[in-house]
Amino acid sequence: MDGVLKHKGSSKVRLSTGDRIFGLVNGFFLVVLLLLILLPLVHMLAVSVSDANLVLRGEITFIPSGINFKCYEALLGGSEIPRAYYNTIRYTFFGVLIDVAMTALCAYPLSRPNFYGRKFFNFFVVFTMLFNVGIVANFMIVFQLGIKNTVWAILLPTAINVYYMVIMRTFFQNIPEEIYQSAYVDGASDLRIFGQIILPISSPVIATMFLFYAVSHWNAYMPALLYLDHKELYPVQLILRNIVISGTVSDNATTDTAFMTQGIKYAAIFVTIAPILCVYPFVQKYFTKGIMVGSLKG
Amino acid sequence: MKKLTALFLALLLAVTVMPVASMAETYAEDDLVTVTFMMNENANQTLLQDTIVLNYIKEHFGLDIQIMAIPASDFSTKLSTSFATNDIADVTYGVTTANIGAFDLEYMLVNLMDYADQLPNYFGLAFDENNPTRYEATQTFMSTNSEGEDAMYILHKMEYDRVDIAPISAIRGDLLDELGLERPTSWAELYDVMLAIKEAHPDVYFFSSRAGAQRILACLAYGMGSGGFGTFDTIGIYLEPETDTWTYGPTQESFRSVVQYLANAWQDGLVDPDYASNDANNLWEKISTGKVVYYNDNNSFISRIFEPAFTSAGNDDWYFELLAPLANDYTPTRTLRYELDWSDGVAISKDCPALDRVLALFDWMYTDEGARVMNFGVEGESYYIDENGNPMIVDEIMESTAGAADQYAAINSVIGTGIWGMAMYIDEGIYRQIYGDLFFEQGDIIRGWTEEGLIDYKYMTPAFTLEEQEEVTELTMELQTQFDSNIDAFITGTRSMDEWDDFVQEQLDAGSERLEELYNTAYKR
Structure with a gap:
């Protein structure tokens, strides 16, 4: 009973021995978890900027040595990666706008209790989440629509993720019915209610959807693999994935280059995750909040 | 709201006018x-x-x-x-x-x-x-x-013209010299040599891998008079030249000897404890630092990676020596090289x-x-x-192209040539300007052994019909999964070799004989 937890002001709460032990164990567990996640990243960063010969001799663990940026130069030196990066950014930017708009437009009517055929449409939409038609059928649809080898092949097939739509629908359902009724009384149409009342008060779920869809577009490679044939349109993930998966020691590698390939692989991982690592901490609060409001009350 | 709508529509419009690669084909009958x-x-x-x-x-x-x-x-x-x-x-x-x-x-x-x-x-x-x-x-x-x-x-x-390479045994020659050991000529002699080196250098290992047990078996089984998992195959079936039939290796008696050999090696501390989880980079690191002193894989890595690494670390006296294919108890001396x-x-x-x-x-x-x-x-x-x-x-x-991670590939990329080009x-003459003499000297040695009949070219998989292919794929998956989930247990002693017959029966029950039948039917056709 000798532990003390200080609160604002002068009030103090004494901690029991059990609480203190729990705090210590919890802290220890979290530190171990942090190290488990952090150390591989530190190792990869160290290898990607260290001398290849030192890597080959196993002298690089967490502290880089013989620092150079050859791997990053080799990775980013040509025009391919920057162009692919540009493609990914525009797919992500426009994809997110389309996705959020389409998801909201689908979620809103399905959240309204008086929407005609609501149960049927709900079932119809959710059914596609449980039973996917598969790669070939999707490919045939894209092909027949004539959007193969265009940006639309990347943007349209993934415009609505049903799981995200359900989250958004649940959020809309939990908005007090009185708000709708007062708007109706004032003569507002459904479109006006949606645009001027519901959307402004739904910023947590919209921010969450932005992040979900952004991460999804950022990491996506399969639609590009299937629907695009020209490198000019490839997103960065498709190219970096090739480097990471195929880029073990090349059959033609020499001592000088064998572990440069390893370094390039690690550099590729950093190049891929860096933007998400930078953005995530700033939107994390929306992320958690949006998920909670969209799911718990459902 | 109007502004937002306008912005959204403007963005949509922008997407539509983004540069899109044209699918239109230019076709001119008499020209290009x-x-x-x-x-x-x-x-x-x-x-x-x-x-x-x-x-x-x-x-x-x-x-x-x-x-x-x-x-x-x-x-x-x-x-x-x-x-x-x-x-x-x-x-x-x-x-x-x-x-x-x-x-x-x-x-x-x-x-x-x-x-x-x-x-x-x-x-x-x-x-x-x-x-x-x-x-x-x-x-x-x-x-x-x-x-x-x-x-x-x-x-x-x-x-057209390739430097000869093969997965082949190589051992640190400097250690043999140091201990006055004869070059082994059979798998049994190799085992004795490894024990002698292990006694003098307890920290070294001999058998390791860049892709788990299958990779070790790929390089050992055929040479030890059995077969399966040849070069980069992931299935145990192979063309046995003694009988000219496709044979599922793991169910043969000769394969038991291969696994027993590795199980004994594990017990004697000759097998790298990390062999199952190593990737190529881990293995190259262990060889370059002298932790693994026997190598049985693509020989070209010796001249291209290991020996230059020895030199750069100041170990000029370390060197790998290729061992002529070793005698086994079941067939004439042989080993397997990559396909022609x-x-x-x-x-x-x-x-x-x-x-x-x-x-x-x-x-x-x-x-x-x-x-x-x-x-x-x-x-x-x-x-x-x-x-x-x-x-x-x-x-x-x-x-x-100097400084590229793979200069050979980088040269071919610029010109549009080579195996990964069209x-x-x-x-492979471009290698002349990239690799040292040892690469070509070893190529000559392997060509010589091939001409002597000590090294066989890897067999090609026969062409199946649609129905056969479906059945082969199904059987292969089942046999492969069963094999992969058991082989490490036998090597590391988790499962006793006394149970090997039971495992063989499991493989037979999973359809190994039917797989052989399908391969032989396609082969004879």
């Missing part, structure tokens, strides 16, 4: 014809659209080749989708007999047998009776179409425009002139002839 080539792009060799080779083809064959570069890591997915949806390029690289067996491609692809008169150079090489290994390999690309006629849908890649030629090649769509020109192009690739252009580019632009008559890449390209008749 555009053809699409779907190719798998190796991570180390970027496939460029503006290369010396593509320009040469444009000028000499009137073909404007548009390359669809598909990342190698996902090429099989793309290829399967293309075949399944009948959305194939005019020419597709990287096609195997397994693809032919898995899809009904008869109505999609050109049967090369119908155009034999336009492919004299290719067929001359493919059916060269003076080269029985290639002749036999060609048979694996043959099938029968629905009308019962001979069919061949793949032009396969062939060797390659098991993949090019398929041509029936909708390919200017088919005559495309066939002429590919037939030319199998000539001396074609091989030179497709492997070195154009004389005066990308290579010159040195005093020994060898084509050598010009300094400008050598300098611009070449079909492969000449």
Whole structure:
């Protein structure tokens, strides 16, 4: 009973021995978890900027040595990666706008209790989440629509993720019915209610959807693999994935280059995750909040 | 709200006007014809659209080749989708007999047998009776179409001039010298040598791997008189030359000896404890730092990586010595090298425009002139002839590619050549400018052992029918899963070798004999 937890002001709460032990164990567990996640990243960063010969001799663990940026130069030196990066950014930017708009437009009517055929449409939409038609059928649809080898092949097939739509629908359902009724009384149409009342008060779920869809577009490679044939349109993930998966020691590698390939692989991982690592901490609060409001009350 | 709507519509409009690659094909009957080539792009060799080779083809064959570069890591997915949806390029690289067996491609692809008169150079090489290994390999690309006629849908890649390489035993010669040990000539002698080295250097290991137990077995089983998992196979079936039949290795008595050998080695501390989880980088690190002193894998890594690493670390006296194939208890002395030629090649769509020109192009690739252009580019632009008559890449390209993670691939990328480019008749002469003498000296040794009959070329998988392929795939998956989940237990002693007969029965029950039957039926056909 000798532990003390200080609160604002002068009030103090004494901690029991059990609480203190729990705090210590919890802290220890979290530190171990942090190290488990952090150390591989530190190792990869160290290898990607260290001398290849030192890597080959196993002298690089967490502290880089013989620092150079050859791997990053080799990775980013040509025009391919920057162009692919540009493609990914525009797919992500426009994809997110389309996705959020389409998801909201689908979620809103399905959240309204008086929407005609609501149960049927709900079932119809959710059914596609449980039973996917598969790669070939999707490919045939894209092909027949004539959007193969265009940006639309990347943007349209993934415009609505049903799981995200359900989250958004649940959020809309939990908005007090009185708000709708007062708007109706004032003569507002459904479109006006949606645009001027519901959307402004739904910023947590919209921010969450932005992040979900952004991460999804950022990491996506399969639609590009299937629907695009020209490198000019490839997103960065498709190219970096090739480097990471195929880029073990090349059959033609020499001592000088064998572990440069390893370094390039690690550099590729950093190049891929860096933007998400930078953005995530700033939107994390929306992320958690949006998920909670969209799911718990459902 | 109006502003928001306007912004949204403006953004949508912007998307629509973003530059989009045109699918429109320019087709001119008497002039330049555009053809699409779907190719798998190796991570180390970027496939460029503006290369010396593509320009040469444009000028000499009137073909404007548009390359669809598909990342190698996902090429099989793309290829399967293309075949399944009948959305194939005019020419597709990287096609195997397994693809032919898995899809009904008869109505999609050109049967090369119908155009034999336009492919004299290719067929001359493919059916060269003076080269029985290639002749036999060609048979694996043959099938029968629905009308019962001979069919061949793949032009396969062939060797023009390669440095000989093989997965082969090598041991640290300096340790043998230090301990005054004789060079082993049999697997039993090798075991004694390893024990002697282990006694003097308790910290070293001998058997390790860059891809788990299968990789060790791939390099040991055939040489020890059994077989299976040859070179990069993931299944235990192999062509046993003693009986000329396809045999499932793990159910043979000889295979028990291989596993017992490794299990004993594990007990005696000769096996790297991390062998199951190592990747190539881990293994190279252990060999380069002297933790692993025996090597049985692609020999070229010795000259290209290990020995230069020894030197750079100041261990000039360390060296690997290739061991001549070791005697075993079951068959004449033997070991297995990689296939002559390659098991993949090019398929041509029936909708390919200017088919005559495309066939002429590919037939030319199998000539001396074609091989030179497709492997070195154009004389005066990308290579010159040195005093020994060898084509050598010009300094400008050598300098611009120096420092690349894989200079060989980088050179080929710039010129548009090589095995990972469009070449079909492969000449690896560019290695002369990249690797040291040891690489070529070892190549000569391996060529000598091959000519002596101590090293066999890897067998080619026979061509299956659609129905056979389905059954083979199913059986293979089941047998492979069962094998993978048990083999480490036997090696590490978690499961006693006394239970090996039970395991063999499990493999028999899982259909190993049926798999043999399917392979032998296809082989005899």
